[in-house]
Amino acid sequence: MTTSSSPWRATVLTLFPEMFPGPLGVSLAGRALATGLWELEARDIRASATDRHRSVDDTPAGGGPGMVLRADVLAAAIDAAEIGPERPKLLMSPRGRPLTQARVVELAQRPGPLIVCGRFEGIDQRVIDGRGLEEVSIGDYVLSGGEIAALALIDACVRLLPGVMGKEASGTDESFSDGLLEYPQYTRPQLFEGVPIPQILTSGDHAKVAAWRRAESEALTAARRPDLWEKAANRASGQKTPKNTTDG
Numbered sequence: 001m002t003t004s005s006s007p008w009r010a011t012v013l014t015l016f017p018e019m020f021p022g023p024l025g026v027s028l029a030g031r032a033l034a035t036g037l038w039e040l041e042a043r044d045i046r047a048s049a050t051d052r053h054r055s056v057d058d059t060p061a062g063g064g065p066g067m068v069l070r071a072d073v074l075a076a077a078i079d080a081a082e083i084g085p086e087r088p089k090l091l092m093s094p095r096g097r098p099l100t101q102a103r104v105v106e107l108a109q110r111p112g113p114l115i116v117c118g119r120f121e122g123i124d125q126r127v128i129d130g131r132g133l134e135e136v137s138i139g140d141y142v143l144s145g146g147e148i149a150a151l152a153l154i155d156a157c158v159r160l161l162p163g164v165m166g167k168e169a170s171g172t173d174e175s176f177s178d179g180l181l182e183y184p185q186y187t188r189p190q191l192f193e194g195v196p197i198p199q200i201l202t203s204g205d206h207a208k209v210a211a212w213r214r215a216e217s218e219a220l221t222a223a224r225r226p227d228l229w230e231k232a233a234n235r236a237s238g239q240k241t242p243k244n245t246t247d248g
Contacts, residue, residue: 008161009039009112010154011087012147013077015056015119017042019147029155032164038112040154041081045069048076057120066121074116074127081114088113089133091123092146092153096135099153101176103136107153108160115153117146179232181225183216
């Protein structure tokens with residue numbers, strides 16, 4: 001758990017440290033970074049290369065296209081970061097376990113992760129195993145590198161840190177906080193292009209508003225994310241969702 005004397009800290013290993021803080025330097029995350037509510041360290045993997053060309057990759061063993069980040073260079077970069085055992089060590093990877101809001105909450109409550117951003121065809125498996133890297137995915141697609149995925153993970157965590165968001169309820173009353181998608185939102189003007197705000201939202205009856213929002217969340221989740229809806233239904237009935245054996 002982070003404390004006021006030890007802010008949440010993200011340490012990123014990347015070949016492109018200039019990509020950070022990037023969008024994390026503006027808005028809520030940027031203000032929180034400037035005021036010391038969290039810290040960011042972007043470390044250049046290439047600084048751990050030992051040859052005069054500062055080589056960080058080589059051809060895949062067994063043949064194939066592309067290049068692979070070398071085990072010795074990346075392991076040295078991880079070791080040089082001097083990450084304590086209390087901090088998670090993550091690798092952004094399309095083959096990792098999907099990042100969920102529940103996992104984000106866990107990460108936000110810990111001292112802050114080391115995040116390895118891969119490039120090329122990936123990284124040597126021996127580093128993943130030898131340094132205990134947890135592979136994390138932000139979706140079923142492939143990016144040019146792990147940096148954009150790391151930015152997304154860090155942003156998701158930072159917004160949950162104490163003092164970052166203006167209203168505590170904002171972090172709990174939204175999509176995925178209870179396993180459902182968020183209900184539709186409305187604000188002024190009362191009438192927009194002939195479409196009014198649903199009357200129940202301006203009724204002043206908080207119980208009816210809450211019931212309407214719950215029903216809308218359930219309907220949206222069932223229609224757009226049947227996987228989440230099935231899990232929510234299982235929880236409501238006291239059943240356990242079967243474990244996906246492909247997760248390891």
